[in-house]
Amino acid sequence: MRIRYLDGRRLKRALIAGSRRVQQYREQLNSINVFPVADGDTGTNMAGTFRAMVGGLRSTTRVDLEEVSRSAADASLRGARGNSGTIVSQFFFGLALGSRGKKRIDTRTFSSILNQAVDYTYQALAEPVEGTILTVLRRWSHKVADYSRRTDDFVKLFSESLETAKTALRDTIQQLPSLRKAKVVDAGALGFVHFIEGILRFIEGGTIRELEEFSAFEEINLPQDFGSEEEITYRYCTECVIRGQAIDLEELKRELGALGDSLIVAGSDQLLKVHIHTDDPEELFFRCEKHGLLEEQKADDxxxxxxxxxxxxxxxxxxxxxxxxxxxxxxxxxxxxxxxxxxxxxxxxxxxxxxxxxxxxxxxxxxxxxxxxxxxxxxxxxxxxxxxxxxxxxxxxxxxxxxxxxxxxxxxxxxxxxxxxxxxxxxxxxxxxxxxxxxxxxxxxxxxxxxxxxxxxxxxxxxxxxRRVRLLIHIPSLEALLRSGRLGRTKGLIARMLKLRPVLTLDQNGRVVKAAMVKGAEAGKQKIISLIRSQIGDHGTTDFAIAHVDDLETVEWFLRELLQRFQPEREIFIRDASPALATHTGFGTVAVAYFAHES
Missing domain, CATH: 3.40.50.10170 (Rossmann fold)
Known part of the structure; x- marks a missing residue:
């Protein structure tokens, strides 16, 4: 079978075929994941990226080459996970840029688009590292460029160039110290070779349905003595998508570069993906937010x-x-x-x-x-x-x-x-x-x-x-409760007139209920201590914890009272309250948790 042109329909099927193969080898890729960090998730990340791309391809109704390429790029960018996944998404963005205005392409045009896409991929990285998926992309694209001058058949083009990709893959084991030490090839590079294999198998005569039943296709021989203690310089693999207008990618890279390593800024000036290893995800997101709306945030430990x-x-x-x-x-x-x-x-x-x-x-x-x-x-x-x-x-x-x-x-x-x-x-x-x-x-x-x-x-x-845990919540103001609907307007007006404040608790099912109504903040604090005493007795033993919304003074009061009146079995820890509590109860809220004695 000869294939002399590639259109949108054929590209869509080929991309799905390659993606399915990557998903089949997810655990294999996880098992050899060493670079840039041996966190055992390259297979999961690449499979997730390709799965997102397949979802985007299936959701588009148009089948022209430009639209299929754009759908693949957008979906893979939004769904990109990890270092290799983000690199792959940038590669597909490069393919989409090269496919603009084209309905079908021959092998030479494909070669030109492919090599431009690889250059575009390198540009996304602050510090490109050879011996990775980048090396396989580069050497494979060069072979495609060379062989496209001798054949107009995509089947021969992929078959011949695949061998070069495999050779480049085997060479990665000697290009990075961490890979040489672990005696494995680069996991991201292997994932991309599987992607090419999946496409070749499909265009040689397979079907999408058959791909679900495939097991192996000329396994790469991998050593089994994997082991690595690669130092993790930065703790969090952090990512987000930024949606904006006229985003300066180079300026963004300069702003983020000092926060960590493995920085990739992939995509366009209107939709891009940021990937970085950092110790400060919050600062990373804060800086990114200045350039547009953030989507798809994550920070993996x-x-x-x-x-x-x-x-x-x-x-x-x-x-x-x-x-x-x-x-x-x-x-x-x-x-x-x-x-x-x-x-x-x-x-x-x-x-x-x-x-x-x-x-x-x-x-x-x-x-x-x-x-x-x-x-x-x-x-x-x-x-x-x-x-x-x-x-x-x-x-x-x-x-x-x-x-x-x-x-x-x-x-x-x-x-x-x-x-x-x-x-x-x-x-x-x-x-x-x-x-x-x-x-x-x-x-x-x-x-x-x-x-x-x-x-x-x-x-x-x-x-x-x-069943034993109890939570008592001191509320200094009724405003947040009224806004959230936790307190009805009529009852709220009456309570406000009488200067009453509720002490809230949770019932056995976890519903918010009123434990008491008191007059004034001081009475509310005393009531909480009284309620605890009624359940565990004077000088009773149990665990305690305190959460607060920006009110350390009240926290210190509760801490003194709990230590004087009861016998904590463990250290009383104090935490800034979660937004789930702060949003509904407002500033000055203090919550005391403890275990009631079994009845």
């Missing part, structure tokens, strides 16, 4: 990923969303993972505690007005990504959810299980609490995990603690 993928560790991982207000010493544990809640202000979306710390959030709250900010639970895709990674490296995963009656986070997590393998080993627990109430439960679960407690016992402990 590469240190924890590396420990999960390449070192001995505990059998159970613990997942909590950012509304749980966990203390730093708990978040630092390698088996504890956070899924961030989204904060929404107009068109702008921020990731809680990733793109926006509580301190900066409070500044935003004060400057822009509390009524204009809302929260949203993580999307199922965020849970799917977290659960998929952890279930590949841990025997069990336990997710401690925000109270299900207050948020859709638990449903979002349950929805994600439908797309996760080994879903039976992922255990979802309704904490029936919020903020530091969740944190108290999480601390006890972490202790059980570190003692290698069986998962059934950990589940029983989580359910027991969820």
């Amino acid at each position: 590469m240190h924890k990923q590396y420990l999960a993928a390449h070192t001995p560790h505990l059998q159970t991982a613990l997942v909590v969303d950012s509304a749980g207000d966990l203390p730093e010493e708990l978040l630092a544990k390698s088996f504890v993972h956070l899924v961030p809640v989204k904060l929404i202000y107009g068109e702008r979306t921020y990731l809680d505690r990733v793109a926006l710390s509580p301190r900066r959030y409070y500044q935003l709250l004060a400057a822009r007005g509390e009524r204009n900010i809302s929260t949203s639970q993580p999307a199922p895709g965020e849970f799917e990504k977290t659960f998929s990674f952890l279930s590949a490296h841990y025997k069990d995963v336990i997710y401690l959810s925000l109270a299900s009656v207050l948020s859709g986070t638990m449903k979002s997590a349950q929805s994600a299980l439908e797309r996760v393998s080994r879903a039976e080993d992922i255990h979802i627990i309704d904490s029936t609490s919020v903020t530091v109430g969740i944190a108290l439960i999480a601390r006890r679960l972490a202790e059980a995990i570190e003692k290698q407690t069986p998962i059934d016992e950990i589940r029983q402990l989580a359910e027991k603690l969820s």
Whole structure:
């Protein structure tokens, strides 16, 4: 079979065929992931990038070459994950630029577009590194340029040039010290070779349906003694999409370069993807926001990923969303993972505690007005990504959810299980609490995990603690409660006239209810101490935690009272309250969590 031209329909099928093959080899790519960081997710990231591209291709109804190329570029850019995924998306952006105004192309035109796309890909990187996917792209495109002068058949062109790509791939093992030490080829480069193989297999006579049944196609011989302790210079693999007008890509690269390494700025001056390894995701997002609207933000902890993928560790991982207000010493544990809640202000979306710390959030709250900010639970895709990674490296995963009656986070997590393998080993627990109430439960679960407690016992402990946890909330002002609808307008007016303030709590199902009405802030604080005493007794022993919305003075008062009147079993930790609490209750709110004694 000879193929003398490439049009939109053929390109679409070829891209889907190549993408499917990359997805088939996801775990192989994860297993040899060394550069730039051995965090074991290159396969997952590349598969996710190509899967996003396939989704974009299937959603477009037009099949002309220019539109197919543009759809592939836009979708891969928005869905790009990781270093290699972002490089791939820039490559497709280059192909789309070269395909403008064209309906069909021959081998020579394809070669010209391909080589321009590779040049465009190199431009996206602040510091291009050879011995990676870049080397395979460059040497493959040069071979295509050479052979396109001798053939007008795309089948021969891909068959001949694939051998050059494979040779370039094998050479990567000697080009980077980390690859030479681990005795593996570059994972991103191997992923792209699989992509070319998938296209070749399809144009040689395959079908999209057959691709789902393929297993192997001339395996690259990979050594099996993989092992790497590559130092992680910067902790977070951080990414976002920026949508704007006339964005200066070179200026943006200069602004971001000092924040870390592995910087890639891919895309166009209206839609681009930023990828960087940094210790300060919040500052990164803050600088990017000056250039346009941020979308698709993420910051993966590469240190924890590396420990999960390449070192001995505990059998159970613990997942909590950012509304749980966990203390730093708990978040630092390698088996504890956070899924961030989204904060929404107009068109702008921020990731809680990733793109926006509580301190900066409070500044935003004060400057822009509390009524204009809302929260949203993580999307199922965020849970799917977290659960998929952890279930590949841990025997069990336990997710401690925000109270299900207050948020859709638990449903979002349950929805994600439908797309996760080994879903039976992922255990979802309704904490029936919020903020530091969740944190108290999480601390006890972490202790059980570190003692290698069986998962059934950990589940029983989580359910027991969820029944025992209590949360009392001191509210200095009624304004935020009235805006959020937590307090009816008529009752609010009466309370305001009588200078009454509610003390809020959560019932056994996690619903917000009134624990008491008091006159004045001082009476509210005293009432909380009285309610705690009624449940655990004078000098009773239990765990305590405090969260607050920018009111350290009241926090210090509660800390003194708790230490004097009760006997804390563990250190009382203090946290800035999550936006989920701050948005609905306002400045000056203080929440005290503790475990009631079993009845």
